[in-house]
Amino acid sequence: MDFTALIKLYFSIGISYSEILCCLAINHRIVISMRTLKRRLTELRLYRRKYPSNILNVALFVAGQISESGCQNGYRWMHRKCLLAGFLTSRSVVAALLSLLDPQGCELRRRKRLRRRNYYAKGPNFIWHLVSYDKLKQYGLCINGCKDGFSRKIIWCKVTCSTSNPRINVGHYIDAIEQFCACPKAVRGDRGTENTHVAEMHNFLTNTVFHI
Known part of the structure; x- marks a missing residue:
């Protein structure tokens, strides 16, 4: 994916300009300044406050x-x-x-009185839920887990040295697919940089446009 397409992609998912710069630097090793990013967005006629929708x-x-x-x-x-x-x-x-x-x-x-929703999954491997637990990070223990939304089966539960490295999380995802010979239809997780590689790999395997 070229530089222009990457900018359009990250702009379309609604993240801030500073987050776009971080994603370009971390995921694609493209380092640019805020001024350059704004200039390219103007050239592409991509605006956040100009020309609002009906x-x-x-x-x-x-x-x-x-x-x-x-x-x-x-x-x-x-x-x-x-x-x-x-x-x-x-x-x-x-x-x-x-x-x-x-x-x-x-x-x-x-009033913080939310109406409870009913959770529903169509079947096994329809949706996997990702979660990272970093409360023990100060002791060098970073836990990353995944479970199937229908059966509640634990897909993986790993202890690593980081919960923010996207390469580690996508490695767990690929290992699970190879182990179970199955790929979920959807993946749900936090909207953080640690799950960006999982989203890209899921798009590639399922041939869909999907964002965590």
């Missing part, structure tokens, strides 16, 4: 999310979903739409 289309998208799996999402996560869907809008607009479309949900979130 508010009616954003409202329809938010309403659809509220009626489905996004009923518990706050305005920050809903704003990120809008960016991932290709809408250019601000957090304040999303917050205002949520207060109009789902006032009861906003009140419950304000």
